[in-house]
Amino acid sequence: MRKLMIPVIFAALALMLMSLFVIPEGERGIVIRFGRILKDNNDISKIHEPGLHFKMPLFDTVKKLDAKILTMDGQADRFVTAEKKDVIIDTYVKWRIEDFGQYYLATGGGNTLTAQALLERKVTDVLRSEIGAREIKQIVSGPRSGVITPVLGEDGELMPESALEALEVDGQRDMIMLEVLNDTRPSAMKDLGVYIVDFRMKKINLPDEISESIYRRMRAERESVARKHRSQGREKAEIIRAQAELEVATVLAEADKTARVTRGSADAEAASIYSGAYSKDPEFYSFLRSLSAYKKSFADKSDILVLDPKSDFFKYMNDSSGGSDK
Structure with missing residues (x-):
């Protein structure tokens, strides 16, 4: 037992x-x-x-x-806007299982990859419809109004604030995300038994070939504006340089004129003084001038003078009275 x-x-x-x-x-x-x-x-x-x-x-x-709340972060996909332009949109979805029995049956035994594939298909279909009904500027902008748009004048410079244009931007990015969320929640709950907590568009880009074309056009426009600014700068520099040279020439001419007038007045005054001194005592004046000439002539020992000793230049050396030998 x-x-x-x-x-x-x-x-x-x-x-x-x-x-x-x-x-x-x-x-x-x-x-x-x-x-x-x-x-x-x-x-x-x-x-x-x-x-x-x-x-x-x-x-x-x-x-x-x-x-727990799960995250479906798939690959970025290509969408076509109302303008027939392609955009690359990267999204993510936050979701959780609400009806576990329905989820188990709809995903073939609770397979998470199957659930995400089915959920991504639903979200993508609704998002494709929403993107196809809107333009790019509506997709990339949030709800804004009265946005000030800078305007360049004819000279390429920014216009003053009074001349800026106000542009009404009908941004619908938030509306698109809300519409996708509201449209996919009922079908996701009914078909998969999951509740979509949140849907977001992380990034909106243009295709590489379009982006490169836009960058080239923007670069060409900026280079054109830069060339215009450089040309205007060179023109202003030449004007400033010409004005400066004119002012310099004017100042130098005025200074030379003043110097010449001053020098002429001084020479006239010196001549008047010399004339007055000579008229008072011509012999004494001649003697002083001769001494000054001797001093300048014999200042350097290396100087050599070839003159007749009986010339008038040596009259005060030969005769202190200044008389000439007969």
């Missing part, structure tokens, strides 16, 4: 352990029996909260599903 009790106890323990299962925090569990989800009395899928639970061993299978 005792030998039979031991196997029975082990079998009972094994069955008890097989009937226990634990749902971790952040997850929910559903029990599958004979390929069907167990439901409660209200014919709603029975969801097991985190903790310790029981199941029927050998017949029941537990499927654990993530109950």
Whole structure:
């Protein structure tokens, strides 16, 4: 009897352990029996909260599903606007499982990749419709009005504030995200059993070939404006340089004129003084002039004068009275 009790106890323990299962925090569990989800009395899928639970061993299978908010961050996709222009939009979706039974059946056993693929298809279809009904400037701009747009004048300079134009920008980026969110929530809940928490457009770009064309055009426009500014700068520099040269020439001419007038007045005054001195005592004046000439002539020992000793230049050396030898 005792030998039979031991196997029975082990079998009972094994069955008890097989009937226990634990749902971790952040997850929910559903029990599958004979390929069907167990439901409660209200014919709603029975969801097991985190903790310790029981199941029927050998017949029941537990499927654990993530109950946290998940993020679907797919690849950027190409969309066509109302202007028939392509834009590259990168988006992300925040979602969580709301109806775990419906989610399990719709995704082929709770496959997250399948759920994201189906959800991405729904979001992309609605977003494609919204983008196709709007222009690029509406897609990239938020809700703004009365935006001041800078205007360049004919000289390429920014016009004063009074001349700036006010442009009404009908930005609908936020509206697009809200429309996509509202349109995809009901169908996602009905078909997949998931609730879309949020939808956002992270980045809006133009295709590389269009962006490069736009950059080239912008670069050409900026270079044209730069050349115009440089040309105007050179023109103003030449004007300033010519004015400066004219002022310099005028000042030098006036200074030379004043110097000549002053020098002429001084020469006239000196001549008048010399004339007065000569008229008072011509002999003494002649003597002083001769001394001054001797001093200048014999200032350097290397100077050589070839003159007749009896010439008038040496008359005061030969005769202190200034008389000439007969």
